[in-house]
Amino acid sequence: MGLVVNLDHLLPLLERERKKGKKVVTTNGVFDVFHSGHVEGLEESKKFGDILVVGVNSDACVKRLKGENRPIVSEKDRLRVVASINVVNYAFIFDEDTPIQFLEKIKPNFHVKGSEYGNPKDLPEYRVVTKYGGQLKIMERPKTQEVSTSAMLRKVIERSRRGLNVAATRRYVVRNYIKNRLILSVVTSLGSLLINLNKPINHKNIKKILLIKAGGASLGDTIYSLPIIPLIRKKYPKVHITYYTRKQLIDLVKHNPNVDKISIYDKEDEILNPFLRQFVPLKLISKIKREKYDLVIHVDPNLRFYLLTYLAGIPNSVGFDMLKRGFLLTQKVPLPISLERDKHEALCYLDLVKKLDLDFKPTQELMKVYNTKEDDKYAEEFYKKNKIKKSDFIVGMQPGAMAAQRSWTINGYAQIIDLLIEQKKAKVVILGGDNDIPRIKEIEKLARNKPVVNTDANKLQLVGLMKWMKLFIGSDSGLSALAGSTDVPTIVTYGPGDPMKWNPHPFGDNRSISVRKELWCSPCHELGYADPKLKAAGKCIRGNPICMTSITVKDVYYAINEMIDRLNGNKII
Numbered sequence: 001m002g003l004v005v006n007l008d009h010l011l012p013l014l015e016r017e018r019k020k021g022k023k024v025v026t027t028n029g030v031f032d033v034f035h036s037g038h039v040e041g042l043e044e045s046k047k048f049g050d051i052l053v054v055g056v057n058s059d060a061c062v063k064r065l066k067g068e069n070r071p072i073v074s075e076k077d078r079l080r081v082v083a084s085i086n087v088v089n090y091a092f093i094f095d096e097d098t099p100i101q102f103l104e105k106i107k108p109n110f111h112v113k114g115s116e117y118g119n120p121k122d123l124p125e126y127r128v129v130t131k132y133g134g135q136l137k138i139m140e141r142p143k144t145q146e147v148s149t150s151a152m153l154r155k156v157i158e159r160s161r162r163g164l165n166v167a168a169t170r171r172y173v174v175r176n177y178i179k180n181r182l183i184l185s186v187v188t189s190l191g192s193l194l195i196n197l198n199k200p201i202n203h204k205n206i207k208k209i210l211l212i213k214a215g216g217a218s219l220g221d222t223i224y225s226l227p228i229i230p231l232i233r234k235k236y237p238k239v240h241i242t243y244y245t246r247k248q249l250i251d252l253v254k255h256n257p258n259v260d261k262i263s264i265y266d267k268e269d270e271i272l273n274p275f276l277r278q279f280v281p282l283k284l285i286s287k288i289k290r291e292k293y294d295l296v297i298h299v300d301p302n303l304r305f306y307l308l309t310y311l312a313g314i315p316n317s318v319g320f321d322m323l324k325r326g327f328l329l330t331q332k333v334p335l336p337i338s339l340e341r342d343k344h345e346a347l348c349y350l351d352l353v354k355k356l357d358l359d360f361k362p363t364q365e366l367m368k369v370y371n372t373k374e375d376d377k378y379a380e381e382f383y384k385k386n387k388i389k390k391s392d393f394i395v396g397m398q399p400g401a402m403a404a405q406r407s408w409t410i411n412g413y414a415q416i417i418d419l420l421i422e423q424k425k426a427k428v429v430i431l432g433g434d435n436d437i438p439r440i441k442e443i444e445k446l447a448r449n450k451p452v453v454n455t456d457a458n459k460l461q462l463v464g465l466m467k468w469m470k471l472f473i474g475s476d477s478g479l480s481a482l483a484g485s486t487d488v489p490t491i492v493t494y495g496p497g498d499p500m501k502w503n504p505h506p507f508g509d510n511r512s513i514s515v516r517k518e519l520w521c522s523p524c525h526e527l528g529y530a531d532p533k534l535k536a537a538g539k540c541i542r543g544n545p546i547c548m549t550s551i552t553v554k555d556v557y558y559a560i561n562e563m564i565d566r567l568n569g570n571k572i573i
Contacts, residue, residue, distance in 0.1 A: 002054070002088035003546065004079055007102060010090055014051065014106065023049030026108040028099045030057045032071040034081045044139045045112040046087040054082050055102055058095040065097060103128045112137045195327045201295065201316050201356065206236055210293040210314065212244045214265040215300030219459075219478025220502065222249050223485050224346040225299050226256075227366030231353045232297070233258040234360070242291070251459040255370040288312040297352055301325060301335055318355045320348075331355045346506040362507045367485045371460035378457070379464030386427075386452045390468055393426045396483065397451070398474035399443055400436035405545040406476045408493040408556075410439060414446035415553045416473065420560070421449040429454065429469070431462060431479060471563060473556070480504045484512065489567065491515060491559045495547030498523040510566065513559045515551055522547040 005013070014024055027045045031038055046052045056079050062071040071078065075093055083091040094102050103111060103125060111129050113120065113136065120126050120136045129136045209232065213225055222245075232241060242261040243253050253259050289312040296309045298319030309317055310328040321332035333351045350362060388394060399413045420426040428451040430440055437455055444450065457465060462479070463486055466472065472483035472490045476497035483490050484504025490512045492504060499514035516522065524547075 002052075002083035002085065002091045004083045005090055005092050007092055007094070007105060010053070010092055011105060013090065014053070017051050022051050023109040024051045024053060024106065025049035025110045025112060026053045026055065026099070026103065026106060027112040028055035028057070028094070028102075030062050030066065030071060031078045031082050032062065032066075032073055034073075034078070038082075039085060041114065041139065042082075042085055043087050048110040048112060048137050049108075051089045052087055053106065053108065054088050054091045055094045055099055056082055056091060058093050061095050061097060098124055100124055100128050107132050108134055110135050110137050112139050114139055197310075197317075197328065197330045198332065199316075199330050201318075201331065203236070203357070206239055206294045206316070208240045208242070208291065208293045208295075209236065210242050210244060210288065210291070210296040210309070211299065212296065212305055212309070213249070213299040214245055215302040215305065219249075219252075220481035221345065222252055223367060223369065223478070223481040224344070224502075224506065225349045226252065226369070226485070227346060227362060228297070228299070228349055228353050229253070229256060229258045230366055231350070231358060231360055232356070235353075235356050235358045242293070252369055255372060255460075257370070284308055285312050288314070298329070299349065299352070303328075318352055320352070343500070344503060344506040345501055364484070364487050364505060364507045364511070366507070369460070369463050369482065369485045371463040375460040375464040376467065377464075378461045379468060382454060382457075382465065383468060388427045388429075388452065388468075393424060393471075394469045395420055395424075395426045395428050396466060396469040396472040396474075396488070397428055397430050398432060398436075398472075398477065398479040399430065400432050400439050401475040401477040405496055405548065407439070408475060408548055408551055410442045411446060412551070412553050412556065414443050416556055416560075417443070417447045417451050418449050419553070419557055421451075424560075424564070427452065429465065431455075431457070431465065470567065471560070473560070476502055487511065489563055491556065491563060493548065493551055493556065495522055495545050495551075496524050513563055515555050515559050517547055517550045519547050519550070 003013075017024065025045055025048045027042070029038070029041075042052065042054065056075065057065070059071055059075045062075075073081075079091055079093055082088060092102075096102075099111070108129070111125055111134065113123065113125065120138050123136065126136045211229070211232070213222060229241070229243070240260045241258065242263055243256075243259045244263045244265060245253065246265045250262060250264065254262055285308050288309065293312075293314045295316040295318070296314045298305055298309070298317065301320035301322040303325040306317070306319060306325065306328040316331070317329045318331040319326055319329045319333065320335035321327075321329065322335040326332040333355060335348060335351075346367070347362070350360075353360070383390070383394075397413065397417070399407065399410070401407045417428050420428050428449075430443070430451050430453045432440055432453075432455050434455060440453055440455070444453070454465065459482065462482060466483050466486040466488050469483070469488050472480065472488045474480040474483065474490065474492055476492055476494050476499075480490055480492050481502075481504050484506075487505075487508075490504045492499070492512065492514055494502075494514055494516040499516065503512050503514065505512040
């Protein structure tokens with residue numbers, strides 16, 4: 001699958017390919033409303049050489065060539081689709097009416113045109129390509145010659161006239177989405193202008209505190225927010241603290257000695273009339289109001305929860321003011337959107353505590369996830385069953401990730417397992433869940449040495465297992481954060497994510513090594529996804545995330561040796 005680049009980045013990449021003796025092929029087109037004819041055309045073009053480079057006409061260019069009603073699909077989306085085809089190596093946008101300018105720069109061995117363009121010698125590209133010794137190839141129209149964008153659009157129009165009004169449906173969906181976003185924008189703008197609830201906190205009157213972490217279900221994100229709990233307890237030693245969260249995150253706090261009560265975020269609390277239930281859950285408001293809290297601390301920047309605690313009458317509230325949504329808070333903490341943050345997420349959360357007039361020095365101990373003796377017993381029995389002693393060099397490993405594009409290669413993990421077992425005499429323990437089992441089995445097939453595997457442990461049992469480990473190797477995911485919470489030295493591979501924001505050891509960098517490649521597109525964060533659906537599926541816009549595949553076994557093994565040197569030399573701080 002191809003790499004989306006601009007022309008300046010493309011030229012040195014092609015020069016590198018030529019030094020390897022590879023032939024460069026170029027072709028270009030609009031690729032509006034992508035269909036099988038486009039696929040076959042690209043496949044035929046690739047047959048002329050080794051590296052296929054595709055130029056995609058910009059929106060402005062398409063309007064000039066096809067008319068004001070084209071393109072149907074934006075240049076950004078057309079480029080993504082073209083780059084996702086297996087035979088395409090590189091794709092880029094060009095704005096000229098003909099490909100002459102980019103041909104003069106790229107100088108491909110072959111430039112491919114369709115047979116519908118007639119005699120190749122009549123084309124302006126012919127003179128450019130042959131001038132430096134290249135060839136202009138004419139590609140016979142593929143078998144799917146009846147398939148074309150124009151024909152497809154005619155069918156859509158015809159069916160629309162017969163009553164299938166796709167355009168009207170699309171307009172309705174888009175109009176409602178824009179309306180909802182516009183309403184939210186207007187509400188936040190007016191609220192920030194007209195409402196000012198800012199006031200100091202009277203700490204002497206604080207008897208009951210509500211801490212809300214219910215806006216998301218991310219394991220890592222929740223772990224990085226944990227330090228605020230012991231710090232709140234330090235400020236208010238005798239107050240009653242309630243932690244309000246989602247059911248799947250309860251394990252992280254249910255044994256925390258600083259929490260007096262856990263309240264579960266329940267969808268049943270929101271069952272009301274259809275108009276109000278999505279934004280003003282009256283049942284939940286009533287539930288919170290009965291508790292008579294004196295202070296609420298919002299861990300997530302969520303206007304909906306800001307509103308419900310305001311309506312519940314809690315006199316003091318602390319939270320993030322992101323996108324002007326903090327107008328219902330009495331103490332606001334400025335917070336840029338995720339892409340613009342320039343520090344670790346854990347440090348962003350600690351900004352909330354600073355509003356409580358508390359002096360503190362952050363340490364890794366603050367991130368601790370408390371488990372039980374039963375969880376530790378589970379770990380002890382697991383290691384005993386697999387003939388592993390606490391004195392062994394136990395290396396934990398997590399080859400999977402919730403988002404697939406954040407995972408390092410299967411072959412890479414298999415080779416690292418062999419190196420650890422053969423060269424370091426390590427006991428390798430692979431951790432994961434049900435979703436990781438197919439990937440783990442592939443790794444076991446490739447590795448010469450058999451690792452120990454555990455895909456059954458719950459979060460607190462994982463903590464017990466990690467307490468025995470001397471090192472943890474994983475991806476940018478929740479399990480790496482969990483390893484950091486147990487203070488295990490970590491080696492983490494990064495691609496789309498940013499180690500500055502998600503390092504498992506935010507308060508002790510020397511206990512973690514980040515392995516990543518310096519690429520112009522990495523870290524991409526949300527920019528690395530084609531759309532929200534692909535984001536949820538863990539797909540990069542390039543299909544194959546080179547930020548992860550370019551990390552070598554040598555890179556990871558070097559990091560392992562460096563960490564071992566730190567351990568042996570007591571360099572870890």
